[in-house]
Amino acid sequence: MSDNKTLGEHLRERGVSRRGFMKFCAATASLMALPPAMIPAIAETLQNARRPSVIWLSFQECTGCTESLTRSHAPTVESLIFDYISLDYHHTLQAASGEAAEQAREAAMKENWGKYLLVVDGSIPQRDGGVYSTIAGMTNLEMLQEVAKGAAAIVSVGTCAAFGGLPKADPNPTGAAAVSQIVTDKPIVNIPGCPPIPVAITGVLAQYLTLGKLPEMDHLGRPKAFYGQNIHDRCYRRPFYERGQFAETFDDEGAKKGWCLFKLGCKGPTTYNACATAKWNEGTSFPIQSGHGCIGCSEPDFWDAGGFYKALSVPIGDAAGAITAAAAAAAAAGLAAGAVNRYHKQVAQAAHEPLKVEELSREEKS
Amino acid sequence: MTAETLLTWARGSAFDWAIGIFVFGMVLRLIEVLSLGKKPDLAEGRGSGVKGGLKTIVTRSIPRASVFAREPVRITNGYVFHVGFLLVLLFYGPHIEFIENLTGLSWPALPGGIIAGLGMITMASLVLALIFRLRNPVLRHISTVNDYLAWAVTLLPVLTGYLAYSHAVLPYTAMLALHILSIELLLVVAPFTKLTHMFSFALSRWYQGYQAGYRGIES
Amino acid sequence: MSGPSVEKGINFIREQIDAPVASFFSSCVHCGMCAEACLFYTQTGDPRYTPIYKVEPMRRLWENEFTLWGRIKSTLGIAKKVTEEDFAQWEELVYDGCSLCGRCSLVCPVGNDISGMIRKIREGFSAAGYAPEGLIGATTRAITIGSPMGVRLPALKAQIGHVEKETGIEIPLDRAGAEYMVLLSSMEIMNFPEYLQAIARIMRQAGRTWTISSKAFEATNSGIQIGASDLARELVQRVVDAAEELGVQTVISPECGHAYTAIRWEGPNLIGRPFKFKVRHILEVLDEFREQGLIKTRGKEQARLTFHDPCQLVRKGGVVEQPRHLLDLVAENFVEMTDHGAMNWCCGGGGGVSANERADELRLKAFRQKKSQLDEIGVETLVTACANCRITLEEGLEEYEMDIPVVGLTETLAEHLVEEDQEGQG
Helix, strand or coil, rough: CCCCHHHHHHHHHHHCHHHHHHHHHHHHHHHHHCCCHHHHHHHHHHCCCCEEEEEEEEEEEEEEEEEHHHHCCCCCCCHHHHCCCCECCCCCCCCCCCCHHHHHCCCHHHCCCEEEEEECCCCEHHHHHHEEEEECEEEEEHHHHHHHCEEEEEEEEEHHHCCCCCCCCCCCCCEEEEEHHHHHCCCEEECCCCCCCCCHHHHHHHHHHCCCCCCEECCCCCCCCHHHHHHHHHHCCCCHHHCEEECCCCCCCHCCCCECCCCCCCCCCHCCCCCCCCCCCCEEEEECCCCCCCCCCCCCHHCCCCCCCCCCCCCCCCHHHHHHHHHHHHHHHHHHHHHHHHHHHHHHHHCCCCCCHHHHHHHHHC | CCCHHHHHHHHHHHHHHHHHHHHHHHHHHHHHHHHHCCCCCCCCCCCCCCHHHHHHHHHCCCHHHHHHCCCCCHHHHHHHHHHHHHHHHHHHHHHHHHHHHHCCCCCCCCCCCHHHHEEEEEEEHHHHHHHHHHHCCCCHHHHHHHHHHHHHHHHHHHHHHHHHHCCCCCCCCHHHHHHHHHHHHHHHHHHCCEEEEEHHHHHHHHHHHHHHHHHHHCC | CCCHHHHHHHHHHHHHCHHHHHHHHHHHCCCEEEEEHHHHHCCCCCHHHHHHHHCHHHHHHHHHHHHHHHHHHHHHHCCCCCCCHHEEEEEEEHHHHCCCCCCHHCCCCCCCHHHHHHHHHHHHHHCCCCCCHHHHHHHHHHHCCCCCCCCCCCHHHHHEEEEEEEHHCCCCCCCCCCCCEEEECCCHCCCCHHHHHHHHHHHHHHHHCEECCCCCECCCHHHHHCCHHHHHHHHHHHHHHHHHHCCEEEEEEECCHHHHHHHHHHHHHHHHHCCCCCEEEEHHHHHHHCCCCCCCCCCCCEEEEECCHHHHHHHHHHHHHHHHHHHHHEEECCCCCCCCCCCCCHHHHHHHCCHCHHHHHHHHHHCCCHHHHHHHCCCCCEEEHHHHHHHHHHHHHHCCCCCCCEHHHHHHHHHHHHHHHHHCCC
């Protein structure tokens, strides 16, 4: 990677045609909801964009997000843009190790103070001073706070960084937290997913490169361009849901016929992501298409939202236990209440003095 | 609290509490009723009390022609919201899944569009029922807070369910959470209102039917 | 506890609360259908006459004392208690505005026996001293004299003498071992002796033995109407003692509605044991005779006539088909009213209403229900099988200037008997 090339030059070197590049620009414009007239301006800006410095911090994570991004089979314009950035610190991808690696980070921070983009994957443990995950003797918490100070913006990649993810799942032993719970004074965009769709990561980076700002976001800080759509609304199996045709098991007739997976626990109705439209592996498929319900991985606390195979309409606590306990308690209380009631009535009957005919009239007595 | 966590709470511990209170309240109330007991009828009988009781549990669902003629709209409307509510409850796919999860029983679902239509009819019918309650002199005279509360907690699940289905208001996650919470409200309130009739109606019909069957009179 | 008091009244109601009552109150959805079945509401439009509302004090007592929720409310002091004011306010609804006709119980969609509960709540009202003067008087006479109308044995004997003279048939008094013991209502003794005459002729033709007890000839039971089981029991006991003393097989309840309910259904439950004899309504007995071919009739009434079903017979008694079978024998132009049989409308005088002078105006208002039923079919004769209905109908018809004679079914049947002495004449 040559340090001084513009993005345009970089792409041309990699054999991206003008036509392919313009197509990407058009897609970017549409993602940002800009009018088509803006496409040439975007192309111009992107052509001449200089490599931005990116620092990628990996905390309590599994590297799945990086894998998602780097394991695309055919290189796309988006992935090439990713190639183009100056990735100054990334555990998995950088060549340097040990102290050299940390020095690279510090150097990049110093050089680009206030301008670099911070990408985080993984959640940050906070319990016990954050001792549950450290890098070079430094807790994740300290490192995030330090690096965030000089960042222009932060991209939380993956559900762990965005919402806490698996480490935060009940009972959350490390006190894991999302980036946004710790850093509150910087623009943050969440790109959740376990892992996120690669195009969502590169798309956001592309937009940031183009306009120098983060995209429009929803109430959970997710770019609306990728997370504005409900999986269920965009699902090709939706007609089966509407008709009431559901697969009951993974190998029944309904499953073979491609019926709706709602009863098998599909979380499509409560999940906002681009899987149903962007799909995975170069648009090959997505979980529902391959016969498995959506697990809702781009939503906060999806690990704790009951089992993956429990339908959304099904209680996820211990309803049977509650019913049994309540019935037992009611039986005990009922027998007690019944005894009290019967006693109350017996007392009334014992107090009964046969009514005499001369007692019928009030007037005579008073 | 986000919609997602609200939904998880609604499906989790909130539901456990709600169903627990419902079961506790209903079982307690039924035991309270039954434990009061009933003296045996010492008069010479003409027929079977058991047959009469069972028969009346069924036949009392059909109105007497002479009363129906007096209030055809009100009575029909009563059917509409009862049947509509039950159809929506029992034949929407996700509801069947809910029932299957609790009981192991399952049956085919009706298309969502039909359920949505039934939901709308049910709501319209409930609104009409409220209008009757507010305007009919008898209903106005005998109605208490209890009646309006029972009406509201019956309407809410249908309304929120319809809104969740139609994606008309709020994101689905939030609406689904509200839908489930409204059902939980219904469950919690039911044992303390006239909604106990959902079970006790059978007891009442049984008692009258039993006496009628034993005495050989109509009921 | 002596003398009427609210505490006593409340306690009497408390004793009445059993599982059926608790289930009825648990089930009521305030649908208001019972009002549509009640002639006191339909004819006045006053929602206070809504049947379930008439038992509101009882409902409150049940809720406050027999439900956990109500107990909590009572403990917290937020429960609405039953007060003397309630007794004063509800007395009119419970007695004047209800004839215990049972129509409401039959239409209640959740199956509540509302009229059964009104019967029960009257226990409390009578014990609290909140019963109408008219009913107190009738009950007092029933207990002390033996008849609500004050009819004593000499009066009956005089009537028997007349009937015997007229028919030439002996009326057997206190005959031990007879098959049937016939009860009479005071009204039949005083106003409609044709009933006794008819019985005598029919029994002779059927060849059955029967008797009247001098100790217990009165069938009506004011205790049931005022809702005082203790007094009703005493009246029932007189009949039971007499019947068992004479060793009869069957006691025949006369053309009276509540008398049948009193002796047939409430009787054994009041004295706490099954009877050693059967109880039948006169119409049941006559229909049995008809079935057995014991009644021979000749000719039919040509007048267009209809039958007014006494509430206590059709709804509480299950005597529905018998009068129709019997009318088939003797009536050419029998037409049914709309809402006949089990859904027939009350005359308005049952359940003690006719004995309660205070309720006269309301009763005549309620009679318009019957009037419209009659107007609809335009009959020349009205047949019934209850002396109390008969009087109430006659008064109502007179009030509304309707010229329709009211007759008893038994006497109508007797008029067409083919009697032995006539048989010879061909």
